[in-house]
Amino acid sequence: MAGWNPFKRKAPTKAARAETQAQPSIVKPLIREAHRRANDAGGLPRFNTTASDQMSGRGGDRFSAVRAKLRHAFTPSQPVADRRLFAGRDDVLKTVIRAIEDQRLHVVLYGERGIGKTSLLHVLSQAANEARYIVVYTSCGANSNFDETFRAAAAEIPLLFHSGFSPTAAETEKGSTLADLLPSEPLSPRKFGDLCAKLTGTRVLIILDEFDRAESGSFRRDVAELIKNLSDRLGRVQLVLAGVAADLTELVEHIPSIRRNIFALRVPKMSEGEVMQIVANGEREADLKFDSQAGAFVVEVARGSPYIANLICHHAGHAALDQGRATVSPVDVASAVDRAILEFQGRIPTPAQTQVRRLFDQGRQDALAMSARAALAADGVFDGRDIETANEITARKAQDAIEVLVGERLLRPVQGEDVNQRYAFVEEGLPTLIWMMWAQRNLNREAPPAAPARTATAVS
Template sequence: MSFVKNVIASLSGRRSGFASAGRGQRQDPTQSRGRGRPPADADEEMAFRFLASDSMLGDVGSERLLRAIKSFAPSQPTQSIAQFAGRASTLTQVITAIEEHRNHLVLFGGRGTGKTSLALAMSSVARRVGYHCSYVSCTRESTIDSIFRSALSELPIRYDQQFDPRNEAVDPNLSFEALAPQGEMTPQILADVLARIRSTRLLIVIDEFDRNENPTLTRDLTEIMKVLSDRAIPVQIVIVGVGDVVDNLVGEHSSIARVLYVVRLTSMSDQQIRDTLVLASRHADVEMRPDVTDAIVSISYGRPYIARLVGLKAAKMSLLRGSAFVEIEDFRSGTEELLGYLDSAGFGQAGRFISASGANASLFVAMLKCRRDSSDRFTINDVCEVLTKVPASADFVQKVEQAIDLLASPEFGLLTVTPGPVPLCQFVDPRAELCISILCGRALDRLPRAQTNLQALHV
């Protein structure tokens, strides 16, 4: 069956269903979840395990599970330097840029590459030596005034050069916001307020910068960074975002380049993912067998979010059967539970495509590799190069293009394609990548190599 016919077959449902860890058709998630531990009553399965205060309900098993949840924390940036792993050298470079070079900082890269975790880890280290750090998440309407008023509200008035603790007329509980004038602050007015800081340094992390749609914010930020550096004001700005953050900033003011330290975060290496899993396991007080670590690394494709989420599920399965040793069966049970969650989140369509043929699974794997290498977006030609290892024929490129268009259609909704001279493809969500990765790994493990070799489509 040809590549395109396989795709059509997957749409018509002639081949459907998920494989389950090499054991035939996929089981009902509500039944597979219980594998490896004693069955539970239905009302127990539907109950929360922990109080809202994050305290336990009394049993040791719940305490260990809660520790694992906090240690792996897949959906949250790493908050503590003690749990920061995978980018130690980058963190050192960032600290040097802030401390020695007095640079402002731009962290950019694809989704899920650890930008926010790096910024928060840097802030954690800075606080240890007396920096005041403010974190602001951009909205579509953010302005220079709204961002800096938030930061000023967190800086105590005692750091004002003109503050006199003997003056009873001044409330010592005030913040620097009391020094800000009424109305919108311009960069120059703001710089005058910030110039009054003494005996500390202020770090302002502006996250999700790419979300902002206010055309004046980039211009104002560029101006304030230039003024802060020129006047040696003890305030540094850390901008976190994706896309064309650097080009937009430098485009507003070319001389800003000399006061910026730019870090582009790409996907993590396999070793960095391993380091992340080892550290999270240590904090969770579990031990992953080497084959489990290998399996998680193989489906993460450089995404720390995916590694942490799968690691948490595998650790959970081992703890629920009363063991601190995470075995390969825990990995299989954990990914099975994840597939049930991903089905309900709307990503089950990937299974229809993958189940059509091993060739389809190989196509998805090529996309995942391209995404890993580019950190987010990839082209059709990138995919073809991974698949064929040699320049692809026009016929082969057209077949891949048809498949990508199908996956970007409303019926599948797994990819987005940005039009342009060279269209850019992107997975809609890291969860879609996770679902695809798990299913592809299972499909390719079961099929003979001849059935997964897309080179034949080049003929």
């Protein structure tokens, strides 16, 4: 094999072929693969689309166009911004719009990570824009502070809508905004509220997404005070806050003073129909078909999470295309689950993973699967009753499952005032990982998986 160059696009010479034929049979497949790569433009993976989202024109297969569309059709790492891809949530959206429009309330949307809060906010913003609202969207960060956040918001509101300036005033004509009226000292909720009270002829929605990320207590307090201030003065500015939280008080402190002024909504899990709509929207966008069993698998595995649904559909679509098929079948969903598990593993500390894997390997996965199911249904924190209902099992079996996992240090008790002791997995990502691992092992690659309660015999 002297002089072999994997980057050269040349067919092997006669002498090289003779040499290949003379090799012992175990080496032959390796040499064949080496030649295949040598003839394959270097064989290294390439990007299929250019930075401007055009097909790169080389290295593509007959499904390159479908692949490109697939990327847009299922976006597990991004919120949905395109209305055509936004599935379900009609009731949530309708309720929020009514609260804003009819009751003139401020809105707080809360819920678990990946449940679809930001996507909902995007669609709500579009609806508000259509109704000529001025919409200011801000994503909060650890260092968010009142002055910066609301100065930036004021800069989006034209002076034209300030009752003290006529539309023909010089300031209005040169495109000034409310920010131009702000004092140089740090902005207070009262000052910003005063300014908002002078607005006329428009309505403003100020959206503060990822509100849970803001670490400053004074920022949260000032926002609560602003809500109170705006409500008392029938202002034309309404706030929409969104963030990860199991309940409202976890997200918004000082809630007693503003409870009457806000409409709070926990973004629920998606129904099976809504998850199916994610699949159907993606099929339409990507020119790809999910056979009915593959669709049923996605619904079963997603358990109401739009994030998991997008992730599995994305991987399953690519798995089908890799096999030269434009129809996704259950086997592709199974391989998507394998890939998702690999991804989740990277996000969870190794000791907890090892523990879980050991229980699976020992065939003691029922306690894990049943508790994971309850955790996923209850946004992470659950009690024995939740395990009972999620799995349709007896109280005794649910209690056994808890004891096994507390003993294994995979569940921890959560302090609270509830009558029943509540628990959470020691790592946030564990319920999803466990559920995927359960699906991976129980997923008959030809038929939809049976629920753990139905397959569970006894909790080991």
